[in-house]
Amino acid sequence: MDLFVQQTVNALALGGTYALLALGLAVVFSIMGLINFAHGELMTISGYTLMYCGIAGVPFVISVPLAILAAMVAAVAMERIAFRPVRGGSGATMLITSFAVAMILQVLFQNLISARSQAVMLPPLLSESLRIGNVIIGVNKIAAIVATVLMLVFLDRFMNRQKTGIAMRAAAEDFAIARLMGIRANTVIAGAFAISGLLAGVAAVLWVSQRASVDPLMGFTPVLKAFIAAILGGLGSLRGAVAGGFLLGFIEVYLAAFLPQELQEFRDPIGLGIVVLILLFRPNGMIPSRVLGSVKV
Amino acid sequence: MTRAPLLSAQGLVVRYGAIEAVRGIDFSIHEGEIVAFLGANGAGKSSTLNALVSLVPAAEAQVLLGGEEITDVAPERLAPMGLTLAPEGRRVFGGLTVEENLRMGAYGVRSAEKREAAWDMVHDLFPILYERRRQFAGTLSGGQQQMLAIGRALMCGPRLLLLDEPSLGLAPQIVGQIFDLIALLRERDVTLGIVEQNVAMALEVADRGYVMAGGRIVAEGTAAELRQTDRLQAAYLGGS
Numbered sequence: 001m002d003l004f005v006q007q008t009v010n011a012l013a014l015g016g017t018y019a020l021l022a023l024g025l026a027v028v029f030s031i032m033g034l035i036n037f038a039h040g041e042l043m044t045i046s047g048y049t050l051m052y053c054g055i056a057g058v059p060f061v062i063s064v065p066l067a068i069l070a071a072m073v074a075a076v077a078m079e080r081i082a083f084r085p086v087r088g089g090s091g092a093t094m095l096i097t098s099f100a101v102a103m104i105l106q107v108l109f110q111n112l113i114s115a116r117s118q119a120v121m122l123p124p125l126l127s128e129s130l131r132i133g134n135v136i137i138g139v140n141k142i143a144a145i146v147a148t149v150l151m152l153v154f155l156d157r158f159m160n161r162q163k164t165g166i167a168m169r170a171a172a173e174d175f176a177i178a179r180l181m182g183i184r185a186n187t188v189i190a191g192a193f194a195i196s197g198l199l200a201g202v203a204a205v206l207w208v209s210q211r212a213s214v215d216p217l218m219g220f221t222p223v224l225k226a227f228i229a230a231i232l233g234g235l236g237s238l239r240g241a242v243a244g245g246f247l248l249g250f251i252e253v254y255l256a257a258f259l260p261q262e263l264q265e266f267r268d269p270i271g272l273g274i275v276v277l278i279l280l281f282r283p284n285g286m287i288p289s290r291v292l293g294s295v296k297v
Numbered sequence: 298m299t300r301a302p303l304l305s306a307q308g309l310v311v312r313y314g315a316i317e318a319v320r321g322i323d324f325s326i327h328e329g330e331i332v333a334f335l336g337a338n339g340a341g342k343s344s345t346l347n348a349l350v351s352l353v354p355a356a357e358a359q360v361l362l363g364g365e366e367i368t369d370v371a372p373e374r375l376a377p378m379g380l381t382l383a384p385e386g387r388r389v390f391g392g393l394t395v396e397e398n399l400r401m402g403a404y405g406v407r408s409a410e411k412r413e414a415a416w417d418m419v420h421d422l423f424p425i426l427y428e429r430r431r432q433f434a435g436t437l438s439g440g441q442q443q444m445l446a447i448g449r450a451l452m453c454g455p456r457l458l459l460l461d462e463p464s465l466g467l468a469p470q471i472v473g474q475i476f477d478l479i480a481l482l483r484e485r486d487v488t489l490g491i492v493e494q495n496v497a498m499a500l501e502v503a504d505r506g507y508v509m510a511g512g513r514i515v516a517e518g519t520a521a522e523l524r525q526t527d528r529l530q531a532a533y534l535g536g537s
Contacts, residue, residue, distance in 0.1 A: 163400070170390045170401045176352055177388045182376035182405020182453060 002134045007257040013141040015249020016148030017206045019242045021226030022233065023155065024199035026241035030172035030289065031192045032087065034094040035227065035235075038078060038101040040219025042071040042197055044109060046204030047120065047214030054121030068201030075197025076190055087189070109216035117215040126209050144206045151202055152242060155195070159238070164191055172236070232275055234285025243286050248275070303328045303363060303488055304349070304380070304457055310357040311344040311512075318344040320512040321357070326457060331479070331489045333499040333520070336509035337533050342492040343385055345509070346459045349490075350375055350382045363456065377405040379456030383446040385465060385492075391435025395426050398434050398445055402452030411454050419448040422481060440471035447478065451487070458482075459490045464498065476502055496533070500524055 021039065028036050046067040053063030082101045086093050129138045159165040164187070171178040171188045179185055200219075207222060208214060225248060233244025251274055255267050263270070278286070302325035311319035319341040326332045334342040348355040351372040360368045362380055375381065390398050399419060403412045420427045423444045429437065434445055443463055450458055463479070464472040472495065479502045482489060493499035500506060500520040508516040508529050516528035523529055 163404070166393065166397050167401060167404060170393055170397075173390045173392055174388055176372070177384060177390075178401065179372040180350055180352070180376060180382055180384075181401045181449070182373050183401065184373045185371075 003257065005135050006137070007253055009135070009137050009141055009145070010257075011250040011253035012148075012246070013144035013206075013210075013249075014253055015246035016144055017203050017222065017245075018226050018229045018249050019245025020148060020151055020199045020203040020206075021222055022229040022241035022245040023152075023238060024196035024203070025223070025226055025230050026233075026236060026238050027168075027192050027199075028196050029230070030236040030238065031168060031175070032083070032094070032189055033091055034083060034098060035091075036078075036083075036196065037095070037098045037223065037227075038082075038105065039196060039200055039226070040221075040223035041102050041105040041109075042075050042078075042200035043204035043207065043219035043222065044105070044214065044216065045074045046071040046201045047208050047218050048109070048113060048118075050205065050208055051118050051120045051214050060123045064205050067205055068198060071201030071204060072194050072197035075193040075200065079190055079193040083193075084186075084189075087185075106216050113216070115216060117213045120208050120212050120214055122209055122212050127212075140206075140209045143209065147202055147206060151199065155199075155238075158195075164188075168192060228272075228275060232278060232285060234288040236289035237285065237287050240285050240287035240289065247278075247286070251275070300327065301364060302326060302361075304490070305361050306345075306349065307359045308357055309345065309348060309355055309360070311341070311348045311353055312356045313353075318512055319348065322507075322509070322512075322514045324507050324514065324517075326488060326490050328456075328488055329486050330505060331483055331491065331503045333503035333506040334490065334492045334509060335496050335499060335506055335523070335529065336515075338494075340509040341512040342509050343461050344512075346382060346461050346490065346492055347384075349459060350380060352382070352384070373405070376453040376455070379454070380459075381450045381453050381455045381457075382459040382461060383443075383450040383463065385461040387439075387442045387446040389434040389437070389442050389445045389449065391433065393434055394431055395434055395437070395445060396430040398449050399426070399430075399452050402449035404453075406453055412452070415452045415454050418485070419451055422451075422478065423448050439467050440474060443467060443471075443475055444478070447475075451482075455487070457488045457490065459492075461492045462494065463491065464493060464495050472498065496529065 025036060025039055028034055049067040049070040050063055053066055078101060082097055083094065086097050126140045129136050159169055167178065167183045168188055168191055171183060203222065226245065229244035229248040230241045232247060233240030251271050255271050259267060305325040307323050308321045309319055310317065310321050322345065334345060336342050344353060347353045348358065349360060351370065355368060358368050359366065362378060367375065367378065390401065403415055406412050425441060426445055426448055434442065437445060447460065463475050467475065476498050479489065483502065491499055491503065500523060503520045505519050506517065506523045507514045508523065516523065516526050518526065
């Protein structure tokens with residue numbers, strides 16, 4: 001039972017991080033139909049910001065907001081420089097552009113910083129753990145869960161109560177008509193990228209605080225997982241992205257914890273098999289997007 | 298009429314690839330008027346309205362709104378200039394509540410006073426929308442969605458409101474309600490351009506009309522004149 005509680009906490013922490021990343025992908029996809037594979041590089045930028053802040057002796061409480069801000073600025077710049085010129089292009093054009101952006105950034109990190117993994121200085125508190133009954137929970141896990149909940153509440157409020165947030169939901173449903181209402185395309189799209197940067201930045205801080213290192217390809221794996229989570233939840237659906245992120249986190253952590261030893265090497269294929277199985281029954285994901293819900297796969 | 302029109306279009310051409318949907322038409326709408334665009338399916342009526350609000354690009358045209366050139370203006374700048382459209386098929390934001398849809402209609406309106414005046418007018422015209430303001434727009438009936446689409450367009454306080462097929466897909470009784478509403482808008486001096494398949498109803502509320510066929514205007518005149526012209530019938534039967 002204790003092991004189960006322990007692993008559930010781990011699953012919530014990992015699933016929360018996937019949820020934030022999947023949400024970042026979904027916000028941009030729902031508005032401009034772009035699957036931004038360079039989302040992972042936003043995480044890497046945050047990771048390097050944390051690293052340099054650590055080297056410069058900047059206190060962690062300041063370096064965290066700086067790292068998140070760096071991802072937001074990078075996201076908005078990415079939209080302005082790379083994606084705006086291909087806006088309105090086909091999905092394939094935008095997808096290839098996002099791969100190009102990701103690769104260019106990876107090469108820049110490798111050549112300008114280092115191809116190797118770099119240590120990130122973290123406050124000792126993050127590697128401590130709390131004992132609650134017989135369950136030992138890492139402070140970084142608690143921080144991840146709390147940060148995820150705060151971000152989801154913030155995003156929910158923003159999308160449902162703020163004029164810009166409501167405009168983003170309107171634009172996600174029908175961009176042409178939203179523009180007719182006076183909603184500026186540039187504002188909405190830049191807003192979507194800023195939010196995706198914010199989510200990638202928070203996810204990066206959580207990711208790095210579990211690993212204490214950063215490398216040029218750091219963002220690749222989590223964003224690939226987030227992409228799977230977004231598909232699992234229903235591509236373009238914000239609630240779906242969150243649900244998919246948590247579900248994927250649970251699948252991964254529970255398989256790692258409870259799969260018999262001899263099957264552990266098949267953990268990833270079994271996990272993806274479960275994802276495929278879910279998609280067989282729900283081809284448009286668990287909570288399909290209202291707009292894309294009728295798309296047949 | 299000698300005064301300058303509120304909207305005038307010269308040589309409007311709309312192309313979809315090789316197909317020319319609208320072939321160089323001229324028309325105008327004066328302040329306080331209701332102007333109907335009539336014709337069979339594929340005559341180019343909706344393309345005309347969509348080109349006015351930049352939903353589809355006009356290949357060639359000179360469009361003036363209140364004397365100001367709006368031909369290549371981005372769609373988001375038109376609502377603040379006073380031109381908006383309640384599109385064909387209603388296209389309300391189904392995942393937003395009725396109130397949120399209306400708030401979006403007033404997105405570009407800076408003055409709180411103007412927003413409140415528009416909200417009061419919409420509340421007055423559509424009490425049902427006020428009752429259902431917390432409901433998701435996607436759950437409204439077709440007639441209510443059409444009211445919401447018109448209400449949403451009215452929220453920006455337009456000088457000219459374009460209605461694209463407001464009766465399409467609605468039950469006859471509801472169509473009557475929508476046209477009663479259009480008559481009410483007329484009493485409030487809202488200038489309207491309407492594309493409509495229901496010719497009898499459209500000519501009942503309109504002051505003037507243009508009959509389109511094959512992307513061209515084949516007849517124009519007052520509603521009374523158009524009721525008598527056989528060009529109208531010819532346009533619907535496919536002649537020009």
